[in-house]
Amino acid sequence: MRNILFTVSEMSQRKPEERARSLNFHLNDYDPTVVARNAIILEVAGTINPDISEDIDFLWNIWYNMALSESHYARLQQIISAFVDKNSFDDRDHSCLRFQDSDVLEECRDIWKDWRGLDLDLKSVKEDRNKLIEERRRELGFNIDTQCLLVRSQMMMGIIDEVDSILSPTPSNSFYTEIKHWFIEGSTSDESDKANPTLIRPFIHKWKQHYGACAFESYLPFEKQELLRCGSITAACKERLKLLVKRYQQYKKSHSAALKVTLWTGDALCLCTSGFHPGQTFDIIDTSNVSDHIGLLNVLVCCSPRLKKYVDSSIRLHFVCLFVFPIKRGLKIATVNHCDLCHI
Numbered sequence: 001m002r003n004i005l006f007t008v009s010e011m012s013q014r015k016p017e018e019r020a021r022s023l024n025f026h027l028n029d030y031d032p033t034v035v036a037r038n039a040i041i042l043e044v045a046g047t048i049n050p051d052i053s054e055d056i057d058f059l060w061n062i063w064y065n066m067a068l069s070e071s072h073y074a075r076l077q078q079i080i081s082a083f084v085d086k087n088s089f090d091d092r093d094h095s096c097l098r099f100q101d102s103d104v105l106e107e108c109r110d111i112w113k114d115w116r117g118l119d120l121d122l123k124s125v126k127e128d129r130n131k132l133i134e135e136r137r138r139e140l141g142f143n144i145d146t147q148c149l150l151v152r153s154q155m156m157m158g159i160i161d162e163v164d165s166i167l168s169p170t171p172s173n174s175f176y177t178e179i180k181h182w183f184i185e186g187s188t189s190d191e192s193d194k195a196n197p198t199l200i201r202p203f204i205h206k207w208k209q210h211y212g213a214c215a216f217e218s219y220l221p222f223e224k225q226e227l228l229r230c231g232s233i234t235a236a237c238k239e240r241l242k243l244l245v246k247r248y249q250q251y252k253k254s255h256s257a258a259l260k261v262t263l264w265t266g267d268a269l270c271l272c273t274s275g276f277h278p279g280q281t282f283d284i285i286d287t288s289n290v291s292d293h294i295g296l297l298n299v300l301v302c303c304s305p306r307l308k309k310y311v312d313s314s315i316r317l318h319f320v321c322l323f324v325f326p327i328k329r330g331l332k333i334a335t336v337n338h339c340d341l342c343h344i
């Protein structure tokens with residue numbers, strides 16, 4: 001989702017004659033819960049007022065935080081209800097959202113229905129989360145302190161002195177304690193009213209978010225001055241989010257018919273081999289860390305025919321655990337250009 005906001009907002013900064021005439025995103029996950037949640041996040045990103053800090057807080061909190069305030073919970077419930085009651089997503093409304101077909105929309109609607117009014121006890125959701133983390137600690141050696149150090153090492157831009165107090169992993173360093181707070185609480189705030197339904201696995205009502213997920217990671221790194229000016233990592237992330245949303249909305253407003261985001265469920269490789277219509281090709285294919293699950297070669301073999309045949313088209317691959325897991329976890333990103341593929 002953040003990649004969509006980023007791409008559209010970058011496009012809005014180009015001179016009008018250099019902007020793409022249309023932007024068509026196709027988002028896939030074989031987990032329909034991710035798809036149903038992404039629809040909500042995109043709707044909120046497209047409709048809030050980014051100049052109102054309460055609106056950016058709302059987007060941030062429903063996107064990342066386990067705990068919500070009463071008012072954000074109520075606001076989220078209104079959006080979920082509107083989605084449940086909406087008959088179709090098409091050109092008649094001003095939404096850029098589309099669904100693969102009516103079955104996928106129905107699948108999402110069932111999930112939204114389940115989240116509508118879902119009001120789990122926050123304490124038991126926290127216990128659920130702690131249990132999951134403890135299981136991963138035993139099975140995989142997952143360790144919160146190591147994870148905090150990893151996020152800390154990604155936090156700063158450029159070469160900085162390891163002894164710089166901004167990086168010290170001590171209780172007196174507010175940036176470090178903020179990272180630790182995230183991993184222990186599953187929220188960037190201290191809210192304690194309601195559990196965020198969109199982070200709950202529908203129908204079974206369990207916490208199943210990835211144990212190593214971190215709200216800050218896709219906004220890092222920061223300049224030291226930026227962090228100091230904002231005062232906290234969360235504030236620095238929200239400042240970036242605000243800019244992304246503002247620019248995203250600028251493009252959306254001026255190119256309303258040209259921006260489409262289509263949501264697909266099912267296996268990504270089947271989608272590439274037989275889901276899309278035969279002529280459908282892409283400028284960029286971002287595979288997330290799917291290759292961690294099903295192998296790099298499978299991903300390349302299935303995605304490559306869907307890449308447009310020009311030099312700059314590319315496949316972006318993310319690896320969370322390739323080779324180094326579980327000794328040293330870390331996110332690696334690689335880009336394969338169309339012209340490189342013939343060498344593989």
Ligand SMILES: C[S@@+](CC[C@H](N)C(=O)[O-])C[C@H]1O[C@@H](n2cnc3c(N)ncnc32)[C@H](O)[C@@H]1O
Nearest residue numbers: 001029030031034266267268269288289290293
């Ligand atoms: C690192 S997560 C990215 C999360 C997601 N893009 C989001 O915005 O929250 C990787 C995602 O890949 C999905 N996934 C794994 N294997 C897949 C496959 N073969 N086809 C489709 N999705 C897959 C998982 O369900 C998981 O949500």
